[in-house]
Each structure stands twice: as C-alpha cells, then as structure tokens.
Amino acid sequence: MIEDESESYDAEDKETARWLSIIDDIYPKLSKAEQKAVPYFKRYIVEDTEVPRQYRTQIWSIRQKLLNYIE
Helix, strand or coil: CHHHHHHHHHHHHHHHHHHHHHHHHHHHHCCHHHHHHHHHHHHHHHHCCCCCHHHHHHHHHHHHHHHHHHC
C-alpha cells in the first residue's frame, strides 16, 4: 500500500513539475500583468494557496494560454 501511495505522489510531482516548466516556457509571451501573477499561480499549483483577488483575471488568462500551448 505504501508503494502505491508513493507512486501516486511521484506522478503528482511529475505533473506539477511539467506545468511549472510549461509556465516557464510561455513566460516571455505573457503580458507584464500576467508575469506579475506567475509567482502566485506557481504557489497555487505547488501549495494550493489562494490567489490574491487582483491577480485572478491574469491567472485565468495564463490558464487559457497554457491550454492553448499544450494543444
């Protein structure tokens, strides 16, 4: 049972690392406002923390760009 949990954590860590890497890839293509929101978005992905209100629109925009990037 412990091995199964470890494997699921590894898969989650790899998926998280993948998304963080993609964010780094698209960073130069983001607007200045979106770039300011990136640290909050990364923290949200890694630690599941709440994004400050003033950055939520930019986070939504970054999400859309991520989805377009992976298509």
